[in-house]
Amino acid sequence: MTNAQSNPRRSQKENKIIDSAEEVFASVGFAKAKMEDVAGKAGVSKGTVYFYFDTKENLYMAVTYRALQVLNDYLYRTINDNRxxxxIESVLSIVETYINFCEKHRLYSEVMLDYMSLNRSTRDGRDKSKLTTALIESLYYRRVQDIQNLPINLIIDEIKRGRKDGSIKNSKRPELLYLIAWACTIGFVKLNVAGGQRQTLLNVEINHWKEYQMEILRRILLDEN
Amino acid sequence: MTNAQSNPRRSQKENKIIDSAEEVFASVGFAKAKMEDVAGKAGVSKGTVYFYFDTKENLYMAVTYRALQVLNDYLYRTINDNRxxxxIESVLSIVETYINFCEKHRLYSEVMLDYMSLNRSTRDGRDKSKLTTALIESLYYRRVQDIQNLPINLIIDEIKRGRKDGSIKNSKRPELLYLIAWACTIGFVKLNVAGGQRQTLLNVEINHWKEYQMEILRRILLDEN
Amino acid sequence: MTNAQSNPRRSQKENKIIDSAEEVFASVGFAKAKMEDVAGKAGVSKGTVYFYFDTKENLYMAVTYRALQVLNDYLYRTINDNRxxxxIESVLSIVETYINFCEKHRLYSEVMLDYMSLNRSTRDGRDKSKLTTALIESLYYRRVQDIQNLPINLIIDEIKRGRKDGSIKNSKRPELLYLIAWACTIGFVKLNVAGGQRQTLLNVEINHWKEYQMEILRRILLDEN
Amino acid sequence: MTNAQSNPRRSQKENKIIDSAEEVFASVGFAKAKMEDVAGKAGVSKGTVYFYFDTKENLYMAVTYRALQVLNDYLYRTINDNRxxxxIESVLSIVETYINFCEKHRLYSEVMLDYMSLNRSTRDGRDKSKLTTALIESLYYRRVQDIQNLPINLIIDEIKRGRKDGSIKNSKRPELLYLIAWACTIGFVKLNVAGGQRQTLLNVEINHWKEYQMEILRRILLDEN
DNA sequence: CATGAATGAGGCTTCATTCAT
DNA sequence: GATGAATGAAGCCTCATTCAT
Known part of the structure; x- marks a missing residue:
């Protein structure tokens, strides 16, 4: 409440810092990222970064928060376009959107996966050591928690709509369909995006692969074969 | 002489250290892992760890190397069992085997994905900064490079066999089929294993999900289009 | 901005650290000097030392830089006094000044000799191993390079002046005379200063020795051959 | 007594190690020299090095001891040749011999100067910290002490002979003449040898410089001008 | 609010030395 | 006598974080 929205100048600087953080995290990863570099790239002092983001972890969560926001924007737009x-068309578009999102914002996809691991292991009460306590207590961690389910719900709702309008024949639970689609997509992204921007892997055209993957998804939704 | 195989006693201690490293890396991740803890858990001194593994990075690659070896063992056994x-049965078994491998050796799956990113970005000549130079120069990095393609080749060969014996009808290139299967599997694993060991995600039974995923794969392989 | 001159407070602390470094280097030598001790003696934390001087080597070069500066001050003053x-009187005074300088600042004389070796072997491209790369890349190494020739030039100019005003009869090249004088002086200093502050060596009064050495130098300069 | 002379095989290995140590010390200096490298170059194990030389310091003193021995050999031969x-001719030859010795065995000249500093500061009871206690207690340190004065005495004796036979007119104490000559020589060597093997310094031909230096020494001994 | 100097815990790594075989 | 694996003290350096100005 005290944050992002209240003061425009403040919000502006905050965003600049997150921009910078994204650059740094993207190029060297969280562990090797230096707060000093973040400050430098943002054109502010280290103190300023700490004024807005209490810890490195919190800054990371701020990036995660933004990732989720951006993804949501993508999704809303896609859903709206396919209203x-x-x-089924909406759902398939969403998948493509998600892939595009990951390709365009490689960091965001990593960050969101990180968050999932984090979130999962927190709930399980397992090895807290892996995730700094600071992280869980960070302001942005809570903010992220508040919107983490939005994308999932949006997508599942679209699947339900497809079921209702008859375009999706597959009678499995929407959640299961969602997981199937998500897994394929994450795997595809992980294999492609995570590493590089090559046009081929094992001499397979990335585009060819993507199209086939989409085709399979369509068939799954149509429950054909 | 520097190899793990030459001297049994030496090899034994080397393995003990890798065991220990796996524990530590698995519980706190590479960045937060302390060489001292690795040494402690292995029951040796810090110096000894450095005697066998020159750098933390090299130790990490040693774990990666072992991961590949273990995966290969799994694969060989599976392939042999399905001789x-x-x-098609062999291929599907392999997928299951891979999933089991990841579930059983969570660290191994992470480590291998890390290696892929590393390897990819190295080839692309991109952000070397992200990956320590030490890593690329490490002894085990090269060792890993030598065997990195073994699993891929094994699997692709099985797909080819399926094509030949007619059990796999899908006429797409084996490499493409491999990528499709791999992506689904990695996504599945990433969503499940990476985070925790819960029995459900979105109230979907993991096993149910897995079975459906396998079914889809089978259909893809049987696809005659 | 990174310079010693810009911010007075900053410059002050920088100097305090160099003071401290001189003490430590002087008492235990570079190799055994601990950055922590330097910090302690300067009344700052280790981090602060590294804030001002990135590496131990750079700190050493900072001392060298100061040594050259101090020597220059001595020389300027002497030359001015003998304007x-x-x-010939100026030149001889310079030699005495140099000896005094070395006696008073034993470390400085060692440091300067070290620098010469370093510099020499760098140019020759020989055994880089001996001299840390860090040393050559250090900020202060370059600074030192910028002023390394000042003393030499000052002295040679005075020799030339002596030649012009007829007080120095010796017709050899000023550079040669400089080297001769310098060698004698360095040797004298090395035998005396480097080791201790005893009043005799081989039962020879140091002062007696020094006077004779000066007398010889005078004769050389007066030499008309 | 238990050493070098007793067992030929032993003595041989000992010498090989010292050979190796010389190489290593010469190329990277004492501080950066690693016992492992010494062992490696000598073709023996680290344990063996420690069998013969209890400490790194002692090994360094062994080199020093050898340096003195070699210098003595040079001197004896020169003196004999000039019997x-x-x-005066003998003394001047000795100086040339010493210069040659330093040029040929750069390490030896450094090592001997080091020893002098060490020895001096030990006697003065000053900053013991600088020199490891291990050094002073080392076997070879004592050995060196036993023969450290040989060269000095040899030279001074020759100066005395010159005085007696009338070839040296200078009536100063032989010790003083020795110091004067030694200082010049050390300075010359320090400026030349210590750093590199360039043919010129300040565009002065090294040979020209050396000849002039010798000429000056001759004049000093002749007390001409 | 912003700055950037200062902190200091913490981690990786080195290497002289020891000692069981 | 050799070997080389093992030790562990020691030191350099990093960097998230704080705080006086």
């Missing part, structure tokens, strides 16, 4: 079309 | 069966 | 006198 | 000639 008139049958649900 | 008499049609190729 | 009205014939060149 | 029939007037003392």
């Amino acid at each position: 008139e079309k049958p649900g | 008499e069966k049609p190729g | 009205e006198k014939p060149g | 029939e000639k007037p003392g």
Whole structure:
């Protein structure tokens, strides 16, 4: 409440710092990222960074928060664009959108996966050591928690719509369909995006692969084969 | 002489240290792992760890090397067990084996994914900063490079066998099929294993999910389009 | 901005650290000097030392830089004091000044000799191993390079002046005379200063020795051959 | 007594190690020299090095001891060669010999100077910290002490002979003459040898410089001008 | 609010030395 | 006598974080 929205100048600087943080995290990873570099790239002092973000972890969560926001924007737009079309088209568009999102914002996809691991192991009460306590207590961690389910719900709702309008024949639970689609997509992204921007892997055209993957998803939703 | 195989006693201690390293890396991650803890858990002194593994990075690559070896063992065994069966069964078994491998050796799956990113970005000549130079120069990095393609080749060969014996109808290139299967599997594992060991995600039974995923894969392989 | 001159407070602390470094280097030598001790003696933390001087080597070069500066001060003053006198007197005063300088600042003389070796072997491209790369890359190494020739030039100019005003009869090249004088002086200093502050060596009064050495130098300069 | 002379095989290995130590010390200096490298270059194990030389310091003193021995050999030979000639010629030859010795065995000249500093500061009871206690207690340190004065005495004796046979006119104490000559020589060597093997310094031909230095020494001994 | 100097715990790594085989 | 694996003290350096100005 005291944050992002209240003061425009403040919000502006905050965003600049997050921009910078994204650059740094993306190029060297969290562990090797230096707060000094973040400050430098943002054109502010280290103290300023700490004024807005109490810890490095919190800054990381701020990036995660933004990732989720950006993803949501992507999703809302896609869903809106497909409002008139049958649900299956919307869902497939969402998948493509997600892939595009990951390709364009490589860091965001990593960050979100990190968050998931983090979140999961927190709930399990397992090895807290892995995740700094600071992280869990950070302001942005809570903010992220508040919106973490938005994308999932959006997508599942679209699947449900497809079921209703009959474009999706597959009768499995929407959640299961969601997981299947998500897993394929994450795997695809992980193999491609995470590492590089090569046009081929094992001499397979990335685009060819992507198209086939989409085709498979469509069939799954249509429950054909 | 510097190798793990030459001297049994030496090899034994080397392995003990890698065991220990796995524990530590698994519980706190590479960045937060302390060489001292590795030494402690292995029951040796810090110096000894450095006697066998020159750097922390090299130790990490040693774990990666072992991960690949273990995976290979799994694969060989699976392939052998399915020698008499049609190729499609072998391939599907391999996928299951891979999932089991990841579930059982969570660290190994992470480590291998890390290696892939590393390897990819190295080739692309991108952000070397992200990956320590020490890593690329490490002895084990080269060792890993030598065997990195073994699993891929094994699997692709099985797909080819399935094509030959007619059990796999899908006429796409084996490499493409491999990538599709691999992506699904990695995504599945990433969503499940990476985070925790819960029995459900979004109230979906993991086993149910897995079975459906396997079914889809089978259909893909059987696809005659 | 990183310079010693910009911020007075900053410059002050920087100097305090160099003071401290001199003490430590002087008493235990570079190799055994601990950065922590330097910090302690300067009344600051280890981190602060590294804030001002990135490496131990750079700190050493900072001392060298100061040594050259101090020597220059000595020389300027001596030359100025002898402005009205014939060149030969100036040159001989310079030699005495140099000896005094070395006696008073034993460390400085060692440090300067070290620098010479370093510099020489760098140019020759020989055994880089001996001299840390860090040393050559240090900020202060470059600074030192910028002023290393000042003393030499000052002295040679005075020799030339002596030649012009006829007080120095010796017709050899000023550079040669400089080297001769320098060698004698360095040797004298090395035998005396480097080791201790005893009043005799081989039962020879140091002062007696020094006077004779000066007398010889005078004769050389007066030499008309 | 238990050493070098008793067992030929032993003595041989000992010498090989010292050979190796010389190489290593010469190329990287004492501080950076690693016992492992010494062992490696000598073709023996680290344990063996320690069998013969209890500490790194002792090994260094062994090199020093050898340096003195070699210098003595040079001196004896020179003196013998000049037995029939007037003392002044012998003394000047000795100086040349010493210069040659230093040029040929750069390490030896450094080592001997180091020893002097060490020895001096030990006697003065000053900063013991600088020199490891281990050094002073080392076997070879004592050995060196036993023969440290040999060269000095040899030279002074030759100066005395020159005085007696009338070839040296200078009536100063032989010790003083020795110191004067030694200082010049050490300075010359320090400026030349210590750093590199360039043919010129300040565009002065080294040979030219050396000849002039010798000429000056001759004049000093002749007390001419 | 912003700055950037200062801190100091913490980690990796080195290497002289020891000692069981 | 050799070997070389093992030790562990010691030191350099990093960097998140704090705080006086």
